[in-house]
Amino acid sequence: xxRAFTYVILGGxxxxxxxxxxxxxxxxxxxxxxxxxxSEEAVAPYERPALSKGYLLPExxxxxxxxxxxxxxxxxxxxEDWYNEHGIELILGMKIISADVRRKxxxxxxxxxxxxxxxxxxxxARALKLEEFGGNGSDAENVCYLRNIEDADKLVHQMRSCPGxxxxxxxxxxxxxxxxxALVANKIKVTIVFPGKHCMGRLFTPKIAEFYENYYTSxxxxxIKGTTVxxxxxxxxxxxxxxxxxxxxxxxxxxxxxxxxxxxxALFEGQLVMEKGGIKVNGKMQTSDASVYAVGDVATFxxxxxxxxxxxxxxxxxxxxxxxxxxxxxxxxxxGPAGDIDYLPFFYSRVFALSWRFYGDNAGEAVHFGDLSxxxxxxxxxxxxxxxxxxxxxxxxxxxxxxxxxxEAIAHAVRSGAAAPDAARLAREGLAFVVRE
Ligand code: FAD
Numbered sequence: 001x002x003r004a005f006t007y008v009i010l011g012g013x014x015x016x017x018x019x020x021x022x023x024x025x026x027x028x029x030x031x032x033x034x035x036x037x038x039s040e041e042a043v044a045p046y047e048r049p050a051l052s053k054g055y056l057l058p059e060x061x062x063x064x065x066x067x068x069x070x071x072x073x074x075x076x077x078x079x080e081d082w083y084n085e086h087g088i089e090l091i092l093g094m095k096i097i098s099a100d101v102r103r104k105x106x107x108x109x110x111x112x113x114x115x116x117x118x119x120x121x122x123x124x125a126r127a128l129k130l131e132e133f134g135g136n137g138s139d140a141e142n143v144c145y146l147r148n149i150e151d152a153d154k155l156v157h158q159m160r161s162c163p164g165x166x167x168x169x170x171x172x173x174x175x176x177x178x179x180x181x182a183l184v185a186n187k188i189k190v191t192i193v194f195p196g197k198h199c200m201g202r203l204f205t206p207k208i209a210e211f212y213e214n215y216y217t218s219x220x221x222x223x224i225k226g227t228t229v230x231x232x233x234x235x236x237x238x239x240x241x242x243x244x245x246x247x248x249x250x251x252x253x254x255x256x257x258x259x260x261x262x263x264x265x266a267l268f269e270g271q272l273v274m275e276k277g278g279i280k281v282n283g284k285m286q287t288s289d290a291s292v293y294a295v296g297d298v299a300t301f302x303x304x305x306x307x308x309x310x311x312x313x314x315x316x317x318x319x320x321x322x323x324x325x326x327x328x329x330x331x332x333x334x335x336g337p338a339g340d341i342d343y344l345p346f347f348y349s350r351v352f353a354l355s356w357r358f359y360g361d362n363a364g365e366a367v368h369f370g371d372l373s374x375x376x377x378x379x380x381x382x383x384x385x386x387x388x389x390x391x392x393x394x395x396x397x398x399x400x401x402x403x404x405x406x407x408e409a410i411a412h413a414v415r416s417g418a419a420a421p422d423a424a425r426l427a428r429e430g431l432a433f434v435v436r437e
Contacts, residue, residue, distance in 0.1 A: 012039020283340025
């Protein structure tokens with residue numbers, strides 16, 4: 001059994017949704033056999049970041065169809081009907097178990113072969129499991145990960161079954177931090193355990209981290225840093241205690257694990273060139289096989305702004321932009337072939353009443369500005385940030401509590417590589433330095 005399509009998008013996450021909209025905008029409705037999306041998930045593409053934010057609210061949480069792509073970019077809401085109406089075949093709940101790049105075919109878990117002329121790989125990433133680090137307990141009833149709707153439903157269910165209980169959050173990255181905030185909102189006592197010196201170790205400076213850790217502490221969260229959970233004690237299928245490497249025992253009614261992600265590249269190992277944990281692509285998001293594009297979390301692409309170095313991002317904005325770019329390049333629109341992508345790295349998070357954005361690269365010297373000492377009880381909302389300066393230019397910028405204009409201004413400073421004054425002046429002027437630019 002086999003089916004043939006001109007274009008196949010493999011994966012039905014954020015990048016897939018934005019790719020589909022771009023396709024229709026450039027090409028109009030798809031003709032029969034022209035475009036399909038194959039996804040292991042049972043629902044049409046949605047804005048994944050909602051899962052750790054609105055979805056986990058104790059009351060009135062966000063539910064589909066409200067957060068299908070592309071609402072996250074203030075664009076059209078693409079429900080399942082939208083795909084039908086535009087001739088795009090959505091093959092949902094279907095896992096691709098192997099790919100043959102030479103033959104241009106994909107094999108589904110139900111034994112069907114799907115062939116393509118052009119393939120867009122948008123398989124995203126998966127959450128790393130405790131077992132991959134020598135731990136245990138992933139299958140326990142009250143151990144939660146967070147990557148898809150099923151995970152989010154399990155998390156919501158667990159939160160509702162232990163009001164006032166104890167949650168252990170393993171990992172101090174954005175999943176751990178966002179889930180911790182959601183657990184607090186659901187009136188659960190939270191202890192976050194991670195091996196580093198401070199939270200969000202890959203992005204935050206110690207000073208920025210200290211602000212957020214103090215804020216979380218004022219909300220009742222306990223941090224246990226510099227150690228890991230070595231095992232989980234399980235009774236009748238449920239974790240009861242988390243045992244730390246230093247021997248401490250923490251009672252647990254539920255556990256949330258956020259220990260990182262890995263790009264879903266396995267289908268293409270040995271067939272496409274890989275780099276930095278992802279599928280290597282050129283500035284058109286084209287892989288080492290000219291018929292295959294890769295976008296979103298799975299793609300490692302050259303970033304002009306960072307001197308053309310190859311990078312891979314697990315950022316929703318990156319998924320949206322790389323998807324649009326790949327479609328433009330693959331369709332080779334009459335308005336001319338798409339140039340190389342020119343991406344400004346952008347990441348954000350929202351927790352409690354806080355909200356921050358980061359642009360660029362956190363390389364070089366970090367210069368902080370604003371008041372990093374305020375707490376959750378302060379009368380005015382916190383506003384502070386940092387610039388990263390390298391070779392006299394602003395290469396990265398972080399801002400908590402900015403207005404749209406201020407975020408735009410820091411993004412512009414990074415994109416244009418604004419010349420930075422000496423650190424003391426930059427720290428003193430802070431946001432005013434870029435806002436008046
Ligand atoms: P995904 O959205 O993960 O989609 C991949 C798709 O491929 C899935 O549908 C998957 O089922 C499918 N798939 C994989 N393998 C197969 C296969 N073999 N067969 C069939 N289908 C397959 N980023 C930010 O910038 N800010 C945030 O605040 C933020 N919050 C986040 C919160 C959560 C809980 C998570 C999990 C991520 C968050 N991100 C955030 C990251 C952002 O969501 C990702 O960068 C984005 O989803 C990547 O899009 P993608 O399409 O590449 O991958």
